[in-house]
Amino acid sequence: MTVGLFIPCYIDQFYPQVAIASLELLEKHGVNVVFPERQTCCGQPMANSGFEHLTHSSNELFIDNFSGFEYIVSPSGSCALHVKDHLHADKREHEATAIRGRIMELTEFLVDVLHVKTLPANFPHRVGLHQSCHGQRGLKLAQMSELVAPPFSKSEQLLRMVGGLELIPLDRRDECCGFGGTFCVAEEAVSAKMGKDRIADHIQHGAEYITGSDMSCLMHLEGILRRQNSNVKAVHIAEILNGNVNA
Amino acid sequence: MSNSRERILNTLRNNLPTQRELPSLDEFTNQPSEGDVVARFIEVLRTIGGAVIEAPDLPTIAHYIAEHYTGKRVVSVVPGLESVTTQGLATDPHLLADVELAVLNTHFAVAENGACWITDVLVGDRALPFITQHLALIVQRSTIVPTMHAAYQKIGQSAQDFGTFIAGPSKTADIEQSLVLGAHGPKSMTVFVIG
Amino acid sequence: MNEQATFKDHATLADKFNADEPRVNWHDKTLWFIREKRDRAAWQLAEWETLRETASKIKDNVLSNLPTYLEQFEAQAKANGVTVHWAADAAEHNAIVHSIIKKQGVTRIVKSKSMLTEECHMNEYLAKQGIDVIDTDLGERIVQLAGEPPSHIVLPCIHWKKEEIGQLFHEHLGTPKGMADPQFLTAAAREHLRERFLTSPIAITGVNFAVAETGEVVVCTNEGNADLGVQLADVHIACMGIEKLIPQRQHLGVFLRLLTRSATGQPITTYSSHFRKPRVGQEMHIVLVDNGRSTRLGSDDFRNALKCIRCGACMNTCPVYRRSGGHSYHYAIAGPIGSILAPGLDMKKHADLPFASTLCGSCSNVCPVKIDIHDQLYKWRQVLAKEGHVSSTKKIGMQGMAAVLSRPGVYNIAGAAGRWFMKHLPFVVNNRLNPWYKQREMPAVPKQAFREWYKENRKK
Numbered sequence: 001m002t003v004g005l006f007i008p009c010y011i012d013q014f015y016p017q018v019a020i021a022s023l024e025l026l027e028k029h030g031v032n033v034v035f036p037e038r039q040t041c042c043g044q045p046m047a048n049s050g051f052e053h054l055t056h057s058s059n060e061l062f063i064d065n066f067s068g069f070e071y072i073v074s075p076s077g078s079c080a081l082h083v084k085d086h087l088h089a090d091k092r093e094h095e096a097t098a099i100r101g102r103i104m105e106l107t108e109f110l111v112d113v114l115h116v117k118t119l120p121a122n123f124p125h126r127v128g129l130h131q132s133c134h135g136q137r138g139l140k141l142a143q144m145s146e147l148v149a150p151p152f153s154k155s156e157q158l159l160r161m162v163g164g165l166e167l168i169p170l171d172r173r174d175e176c177c178g179f180g181g182t183f184c185v186a187e188e189a190v191s192a193k194m195g196k197d198r199i200a201d202h203i204q205h206g207a208e209y210i211t212g213s214d215m216s217c218l219m220h221l222e223g224i225l226r227r228q229n230s231n232v233k234a235v236h237i238a239e240i241l242n243g244n245v246n247a
Numbered sequence: 248m249s250n251s252r253e254r255i256l257n258t259l260r261n262n263l264p265t266q267r268e269l270p271s272l273d274e275f276t277n278q279p280s281e282g283d284v285v286a287r288f289i290e291v292l293r294t295i296g297g298a299v300i301e302a303p304d305l306p307t308i309a310h311y312i313a314e315h316y317t318g319k320r321v322v323s324v325v326p327g328l329e330s331v332t333t334q335g336l337a338t339d340p341h342l343l344a345d346v347e348l349a350v351l352n353t354h355f356a357v358a359e360n361g362a363c364w365i366t367d368v369l370v371g372d373r374a375l376p377f378i379t380q381h382l383a384l385i386v387q388r389s390t391i392v393p394t395m396h397a398a399y400q401k402i403g404q405s406a407q408d409f410g411t412f413i414a415g416p417s418k419t420a421d422i423e424q425s426l427v428l429g430a431h432g433p434k435s436m437t438v439f440v441i442g
Numbered sequence: 443m444n445e446q447a448t449f450k451d452h453a454t455l456a457d458k459f460n461a462d463e464p465r466v467n468w469h470d471k472t473l474w475f476i477r478e479k480r481d482r483a484a485w486q487l488a489e490w491e492t493l494r495e496t497a498s499k500i501k502d503n504v505l506s507n508l509p510t511y512l513e514q515f516e517a518q519a520k521a522n523g524v525t526v527h528w529a530a531d532a533a534e535h536n537a538i539v540h541s542i543i544k545k546q547g548v549t550r551i552v553k554s555k556s557m558l559t560e561e562c563h564m565n566e567y568l569a570k571q572g573i574d575v576i577d578t579d580l581g582e583r584i585v586q587l588a589g590e591p592p593s594h595i596v597l598p599c600i601h602w603k604k605e606e607i608g609q610l611f612h613e614h615l616g617t618p619k620g621m622a623d624p625q626f627l628t629a630a631a632r633e634h635l636r637e638r639f640l641t642s643p644i645a646i647t648g649v650n651f652a653v654a655e656t657g658e659v660v661v662c663t664n665e666g667n668a669d670l671g672v673q674l675a676d677v678h679i680a681c682m683g684i685e686k687l688i689p690q691r692q693h694l695g696v697f698l699r700l701l702t703r704s705a706t707g708q709p710i711t712t713y714s715s716h717f718r719k720p721r722v723g724q725e726m727h728i729v730l731v732d733n734g735r736s737t738r739l740g741s742d743d744f745r746n747a748l749k750c751i752r753c754g755a756c757m758n759t760c761p762v763y764r765r766s767g768g769h770s771y772h773y774a775i776a777g778p779i780g781s782i783l784a785p786g787l788d789m790k791k792h793a794d795l796p797f798a799s800t801l802c803g804s805c806s807n808v809c810p811v812k813i814d815i816h817d818q819l820y821k822w823r824q825v826l827a828k829e830g831h832v833s834s835t836k837k838i839g840m841q842g843m844a845a846v847l848s849r850p851g852v853y854n855i856a857g858a859a860g861r862w863f864m865k866h867l868p869f870v871v872n873n874r875l876n877p878w879y880k881q882r883e884m885p886a887v888p889k890q891a892f893r894e895w896y897k898e899n900r901k902k
Contacts, residue, residue: 007892007893009847009853009857010885011892012857012891012892012893013857013860013861013888013891014861014885014886014887014888015885015888016888016890016891016892016894016895017888019892019895019896020892020895023896023900035892035893035896035900037850037893037896037897037901038850039850040846040847040848040849040850040853041847041853043847045840045843046840046843046844046847047820047824048801048820048823049797049823049827049832049836049840050797050823050824050825050826050827050828050832051824051827051832051837051840051841051844052824053824053827053828054840054841054844055844057844057847057848058844058847058848060848061847061848061850133800133801133802133803133804134801134803137802137803137804137807138803144803144804144807145481146481146759146804146807146808147491147807148484148485148487148488148490148491149491172474174804175761175804176761176800176802176804178761178800179800180799180800180801180802181800181801182836183797183799183800184878185877185878186453186797186877187452187453187456187762187797187798188453188457188877188878188880188881189453189456189457189459189460190456190460190762190765190766190798191800192880192881192882193460193463193466193765194761194762194765194800195881195882196881197470197765219885220882222883222885223878223882223883223884223885224881224882226882226883227881227882227883251528251529251530251534251732252528254530255528255530255684255730255732255736256509256512256513258732258736258737258739258740259508259509259512259684259736259739260509261740262736262737262739262740263506263507263508263509263739264505264506264739264742264745265506266506266507267499267502267503267505267506268499268503269499269500269503269689270495270496270499270500270503272496272692272693272695272696274489274492275489275493275496275695275696278489291709295708295709340673340674341640341674344636344640359699359709360709360710361709361710362710362714372673373673373721374670374673374674376669377666377669377670377673377713378670378673378674394695394699395694395695395698395699395710396692396695396696398695399691399692399694399695400692402691404691406718407716407718408522408718408719408720408721409715409716409717409718409719409721410715410716410718411669411713411714411715411716412698412710412713412714412715413712413713414709414710414711414712414713414714415712416712417664417665417666417712417713418664418665418712419580419581419628419664419665420597420664420706421579421580421581421584421597421598421599421628422580422584422599422602422604422607422624422627422628423472423602423603423604423624424472424475424476424597424600425604425624425625427624427625427628429628429629429632430580430628430632430664430665430666430667431578431632431635431636431639431665431666431667431670432665432666432667432669432670432712432713433666
């Protein structure tokens with residue numbers, strides 16, 4: 001099986017280790033991974049700011065890069081969701097529709113397509129799982145607390161396969177971290193407060209690491225943790241599952 | 248004024264979305280009721296601040312009232328319980344301002360939320376259940392239904408001019424989410440379950 | 443005072459709100475507690491999600507037949523001896539209400555909770571006509587004494603601490619200084635308002651549900667203030683938005699099971715009163731208000747907001763509302779639902795509201811009638827940007843971003859340049875002008891971008 005690897009711009013530029021871990025993790029499960037080098041961004045920052053009408057060229061570029069792959073996998077729930085919901089191109093709607101049906105976030109690909117049941121990774125630490133909103137409520141990667149419905153979580157399922165890893169409980173299982181794209185600077189006070197509150201919940205329950213499937217949330221939380229001179233580290237789930245966390 | 252009516256209706260007609268059918272309520276009304284509705288009604292009503300007394304008959308209730316409301320104005324609109332009334336209804340509801348206890352019958356009650364249904368034929372004066380300091384309602388065991396769906400089936404197309412569900416005493420949590428029983432309506436509500 | 447000069451947007455007001463962190467914590471925890479109560483109440487009903495779906499479908503049917511239901515409702519109400527008025531907008535609503543009051547020659551009236559009258563700024567208007575309106579809901583009375591609008595549609599003074607309410611009551615009601623016990627204060631309000639109920643010939647109420655089949659209106663309160671007011675008055679005026687209709691009485695079963703559980707976690711409000719015909723000798727009026735609703739009906743994107751039953755669940759769950767407070771939204775209705783309603787009435791004034799959100803989606807999933815709130819927030823952003831209500835700096839920034847992101851070569855250079863600056867000249871970004879930097883460190887700069895690693899390590 002060949003998949004196209006879609007790496008969000010900020011992971012490419014600032015967190016290459018997440019992309020490397022994602023690639024290695026897929027290869028270890030027999031997947032042939034291709035990283036189309038002309039990719040840049042899914043267009044979400046512009047669309048969420050009201051400028052969806054400016055994303056025609058970045059959409060075209062995305063289709064150029066990812067048309068024809070059996071699956072497109074991304075270590076980012078919010079980016080995968082954005083493409084799934086909003087990728088359109090006037091003259092190439094056929095291809096856009098195909099891509100929208102084939103794009104998946106990494107943990108959902110591991111669980112729903114590769115049916116991963118065991119992982120050789122070890123991570124003997126207390127870990128808090130941050131359930132990123134777009135992945136959870138948008139891609140249905142985990143049950144949301146708002147609904148009267150049976151619980152499930154693809155991330156949790158995978159983390160429980162990692163040796164020695166202790167998942168800590170949280171008071172508020174799925175409250176938003178406050179990143180929200182340009183919201184993080186446009187509404188700085190509320191954004192930072194939301195991030196601080198998320199971190200306090202994890203720390204109160206003894207987390208040594210905070211993980212999740214969206215580096216944007218983790219980047220925001222990490223920024224606050226480092227400002228607080230905290231020992232708690234934010235690390236993307238791909239790194240834990242791949243067994244090569246450099247921290 | 249009729250101008251606005253026509254303008255509003257015309258704008259609405261021009262902006263109507265595609266027809267969407269009404270869903271059936273069958274799965275709610277056909278639900279078999281689970282467990283003992285009377286026990287559930289009592290449990291829920293107590294949780295929401297109502298008092299519940301299971302009484303064998305009206306004289307027992309009369310005795311209870313006489314004991315707990317001596318020297319106070321009591322108005323009963325329950326046939327067979329006239330004896331507890333100290334001063335009856337007047338045409339002007341303002342004259343009910345000093346009623347300490349009002350005693351009323353109910354048509355039926357609802358187990359899932361502790362609510363009792365009363366209409367103007369039972370209420371005596373529409374102001375009475377609200378202006379009184381304390382309220383007592385009489386519920387026949389056999390009239391307790393499990394849910395609001397069953398309640399509206401019972402109400403059906405009946406043409407009461409006024410009806411209300413009363414679930415416990417008046418209350419508010421407007422001050423720092425601290426629950427206080429007794430806002431503008433009665434400070435306490437007692438249900439006598441009879442039959 | 444020049445409204446333009448003093449108008450502050452959500453971000454500015456929220457920033458101010460966050461200056462007092464302990465208070466934000468208290469406000470946030472109080473509202474989250476209510477969200478948790480809703481959850482507990484919802485989990486008591488195995489059929490909760492089916493109820494939501496049913497309520498949503500009933501409201502869809504109402505919207506697709508609204509003029510027919512309105513005519514049916516009006517005919518029934520008239521046959522019941524009720525006078526029905528139609529108001530195209532807020533101004534007409536206020537004028538109609540005023541004319542009814544004026545006809546009675548009354549100057550003091552009582553009002554129970556009505557977000558519709560809040561939307562129409564009715565109290566202010568009537569005050570200018572010399573009519574003293576007393577809000578009888580305890581929370582509304584508190585904010586009325588304080589000269590503020592409510593900050594939450596169900597819990598009007600959720601932002602007030604009991605000591606502050608005690609001080610307010612000391613000043614206005616003569617309660618002892620320092621008295622802050624909620625029981626005592628509520629009892630004081632009971633006495634103070636009871637006198638008003640007994641001397642008010644006109645009572646204004648809102649409407650929770652209007653039943654087309656029977657012409658009756660249903661009013662839900664915990665306090666009993668709507669009922670006490672109406673039953674002691676000679677005239678009952680019920681004000682409602684035209685979207686408050688439901689087709690049949692039996693549908694009340696669905697909505698009354700959902701409303702209060704969603705709002706406060708209670709199984710039902712203390713009183714759910716069905717007003718069909720006025721008492722003998724009493725007048726009853728219903729004022730049907732449009733105020734932009736008929737226009738909204740025509741919008742595929744924004745029509746669903748008309749399904750709202752004003753429960754406030756979206757506010758309780760919203761992580762932004764809990765940390766910014768209702769007054770940061772500068773509109774009668776705050777939070778997520780307010781943010782999709784307000785721009786429809788005044789795009790310029792409320793352009794900031796759809797951006798006061800991370801689009802987390804919690805609101806849409808607690809909504810008892812399944813309004814796609816977070817989708818509408820996204821769609822409003824597109825409308826506002828196209829209509830020119832997004833700042834020009836942002837617009838230029840976005841156009842620049844679009845240009846870079848559609849050109850891989852340029853993107854690579856920009857990315858490498860950005861990282862170079864952050865690594866060698868960190869003060870360029872690590873300063874007070876960078877809002878990210880106020881409370882967060884910038885991400886560390888890696889040795890190489892992923893695509894550089896991929897070229898070296900994987901590309902054959």
